[in-house]
Amino acid sequence: MSPGRLWGAVRAFGRFWWDFLVGDTPEIFVVVVVALAIVAWLSLGAHLAALAGVVLPVAAVGALAISLVRAARSR
Amino acid sequence: MVAVTVSSSALVLAGAVFLAAAVEMVEALTIVIAVGHTRGWRSAMEGTAAALGVLTVLVAALGPALVRVPLNALRLVVGGVLLIFGLQWLRKAVLRSSGYRALHDEDAIYQAKVRELEGLGRSPGRDHAAFVMAFKGVFLEGLEVVIAVLTLGTSAHRLGLAVVSALVAVVIVGAVGASVARQLSAVPENAMKTVVGILLTSFGTFWTGEGMRIHWPGSDTMLLGFVAIYAIVVWALATSLRALRRGHEVVA
Numbered sequence: 001m002s003p004g005r006l007w008g009a010v011r012a013f014g015r016f017w018w019d020f021l022v023g024d025t026p027e028i029f030v031v032v033v034v035a036l037a038i039v040a041w042l043s044l045g046a047h048l049a050a051l052a053g054v055v056l057p058v059a060a061v062g063a064l065a066i067s068l069v070r071a072a073r074s075r
Numbered sequence: 076m077v078a079v080t081v082s083s084s085a086l087v088l089a090g091a092v093f094l095a096a097a098v099e100m101v102e103a104l105t106i107v108i109a110v111g112h113t114r115g116w117r118s119a120m121e122g123t124a125a126a127l128g129v130l131t132v133l134v135a136a137l138g139p140a141l142v143r144v145p146l147n148a149l150r151l152v153v154g155g156v157l158l159i160f161g162l163q164w165l166r167k168a169v170l171r172s173s174g175y176r177a178l179h180d181e182d183a184i185y186q187a188k189v190r191e192l193e194g195l196g197r198s199p200g201r202d203h204a205a206f207v208m209a210f211k212g213v214f215l216e217g218l219e220v221v222i223a224v225l226t227l228g229t230s231a232h233r234l235g236l237a238v239v240s241a242l243v244a245v246v247i248v249g250a251v252g253a254s255v256a257r258q259l260s261a262v263p264e265n266a267m268k269t270v271v272g273i274l275l276t277s278f279g280t281f282w283t284g285e286g287m288r289i290h291w292p293g294s295d296t297m298l299l300g301f302v303a304i305y306a307i308v309v310w311a312l313a314t315s316l317r318a319l320r321r322g323h324e325v326v327a
Binding site: 020021023025028029032033036039040043044049052053056057060061063064065067068071072075 | 155156158159160162163165166169170175176222276279280283284287288289290291301304305308309312316319320
């Protein structure tokens with residue numbers, strides 16, 4: 001495979017995952033990634049696994065609510 | 076008790092994959108039927124078969140490789156992806172049910188595809204436009220099913236069950252679709268999408284936590300707890316948005 005075609009395939013692969021994970025809802029991606037970092041620190045670093053277990057679903061609900069409010073305001 | 080919790084998590088997994096595959100299959104079938112009716116069934120079926128073949132190869136190639144990844148790392152990454160994916164589905168479903176977004180109209184999609192296909196020229200021999208349209212429709216919709224099968228199947232160490240659930244959905248939707256032809260709009264797609272979104276988000280939360288060594292109360296049973304929690308949250312959010320929209324309409 002030529003370098004040009006390889007680069008095109010890499011870009012297409014990256015674009016697919018970008019559209020799949022970020023797409024038109026970057027707020028969901030950002031909130032989930034930040035929440036995972038906090039949960040990882042709470043569970044693995046601070047040994048507060050019980051608190052981490054509460055933060056994770058609360059963050060998921062928060063991400064959904066933020067995204068819905070953003071969508072409703074834009075319409 | 077253990078047998079009951081294991082089978083309940085397997086049931087949730089099978090249900091999630093089945094519904095995800097069924098929803099995507101309805102969308103793919105709309106395109107295939109539009110191609111078949113407008114341009115002829117031979118090229119439509121060839122495009123469909125080629126796409127299904129490529130998707131099968133993807134599952135066969137990636138599935139066994141993913142199973143070898145350490146379970147905690149796999150559940151953390153897959154859980155994160157499922158969490159994002161599930162929340163995206165829930166967002167769409169809530170916006171549709173509250174009227175902020177139009178319901179997925181298979182009839183409108185069918186008519187648009189027919190108009191697009193009728194405008195394309197015909198070449199002698201194999202109808203390349205029909206083949207490509209059917210291939211793209213099935214492949215792109217099927218790719219989401221492949222991701223659901225691989226992520227859910229490998230993380231639960233039940234890839235076989237996930238594959239069989241997806242295949243059953245494809246066969247059932249294909250058979251029903253062939254018999255009702257263009258009446259796919261009768262399928263309660265948004266309700267199915269809501270259920271899939273709740274299941275994907277529940278699996279995402281559960282596995283991400285397990286990947287970060289969180290011990291959920293009740294172990295596998297907590298998965299059902301997440302399903303109940305997210306179902307209540309989605310109902311509350313959809314109800315609130317519907318009320319907000321009515322309020323805006325009254326003011327306007």
